[in-house]
Amino acid sequence: MAHVVVLGAGLGGTLQAYELKENLGKDDRLTVISDKPYFQFTPSNPWAGVGWRKKEDITIDLAPVMARRGIEFLCDGARRLHPGENRIELHSGRSVEYDYLVIATGPELAFDEIEGFGPGQYTHSVCQVEHATVSGERWEAFCADPGPIVVGAVQGASCFGPAYEYVMILDTDLRRRKIRNQVPITFVTSEPYVGHLGLGGVGDTKGMLESIMRDRDIQWVTNARVDRFTADAVHFTEFDEEGQEKKAHELPFKYSMMLPAFRGIPALRDIEGLVNPRGFVITDEFQRNPTYPNIFAIGVCIAIAPPKPTPVPTGVPKTGFMIESMVTATAHNIPRLIRGQDPVEEPTWNALCLADFGDRGAAFLAMPQNPPRNVNWSSEGRWVHWGKLAFEWYFMRKIRNGVSEPFYEKFIMNRLKISKLKEAKNG
Template identity: 65%
Template sequence: MAEVVVIGAGLSGTLMAYELLPQLRKEDRLSVVSQGAVYHFVPSNPWVAVGWRKREEIEIDLADVMKRKGVRLLTQGARRVHPTENRVELGDGTSIDYDYLVVATGPELAFDEIPGLGPKGHTQSICHVDHATHAREAFEKLAANPGPVVIGAVQGASCFGPAYEFLFILETELRRRKLRDRVPMTFVTSEPYIGHLGLDGVGDTKGLLESEMREKHIKWITNARVDNVAPGLMSVEEFADDGTSRKAHELPFAYSMMLPAF
């Protein structure tokens, strides 16, 4: 009998468990360690942030799902891995032994790297459903009192697609509410060019995204470093390709969503 353990029950952890099941023998046991039993579908967070989905529509209780699959779900969370002992210390002080371990914990969101960044600061996030719910409340305040919007991804971010997705979702919802003309929009990104996506582009993403942003009257700043965020004001430094400072920007905003470094 082999003890197989997956730490993490988000998008990657649950899929990893499903992929492992057909490869295990009948006598093997698969355990998934998670923080709580509720799973939320991260790619739908941008919809929650503007009210296109309710929180409960993108959440599911893993307890019954894992039980039906024959997977042991441990909801205490993982505190520490002891690799020399093949042991995972759980959040409640108990432990689980393993023969094979998969770590699928997802990112640590580094809001603390930039003063004022994040839900505990002055910008919104769509990285977690809790953040998206908070972002929805902030969006409704924007709708009641329109003003400038700043969307993007800070230096060190490694996942840029959701920033573009949310940019266009937000723009669409503002048009639906007939507010777009009262909300100037700026996209701020550490990418060297629009559509880079951390991958040096995918096909013609540069041309496609620049065209869409021009058509929708969205300004952008690339090669950007966010220095700090104060209430309603973001300080951004724009750099040239050779690494020298090109321009400092003070961007006022009534609403901002910035992806952090992972």
């Protein structure tokens, strides 16, 4: 009999618990530990950031759901991991021991690396539902007395999709309110070009997103390193393609949201052999840590090197499709280890993003994540907006009912089939 613990109950940890439950033996114990009592559907946070969703629409109370699936649930935060003792020390003072651990703690948001940045300072956030709810409330006040907007992603950011989503959603909302003409919008990003996305672009994301931004009167600045935020301006330095300083900017705003860089959570930081210098968990091809072979990690908390350095540092996004493949590999590898076998399942690490703009949207699929790729596809249209609504509905239902079926695999296969049929029809 083995005790398997999943630390973190976000998109990755919750799915991990459901898939492990299917594959573990009857006598094995499964515990989920999370510092929040609810699951939040992070992809809907940009909608909460304009008041299109409330917190209760996109969160699910985990205790009853986990109880129904026969999974122990502990709502407590990890203070420190002691991997040499197979023990997690929790904020309550209690310790939990494990035979196998899956770390799924997502990112710590590194707002403190830039002066004046983040909630409680001068800018807003949609990274967590608690932030997005406040942003949605402030958005109402902004619309009553509008001015310039700055949206984007700072140096070291890896998650660019939600920045594009949020800027387009704000544009859509302002047009619906018929006040778009009073609001200059600028997109400021550390990416070397619009549509790079931390992936070197996917298909024609550069041309596609530039064209959409032009169409929506959104100005942009790329290769930007933010130096500080003050109450009503972002101060940043623009670099050229060689990485030389090009121009210092002071751009005024009345409302701003920029994606921060991520790092690993404090409970894991500086544990030698477990994490890299930014606190991301080191994993091998089986999602297993090489130093502590009974520890696996999935989701945003793992270390992935960028494919190619950029003039201003950028990271690699870890999106749902990729996380799902990490979950599935881990759900097969841990039971194999318990049975005395070697791990064999490797994740596929592909990237899919449905970026909703409130009326239409843009989608891309990169298989594998880094170029050169077998599938390098991007598209835009009204179908993406409907696709994102379906994604939210399906995912919330899946978490509520404890279903472990892979979503992305099915969605992508269907979408690619439709594209191929269309191509064949058009000759």
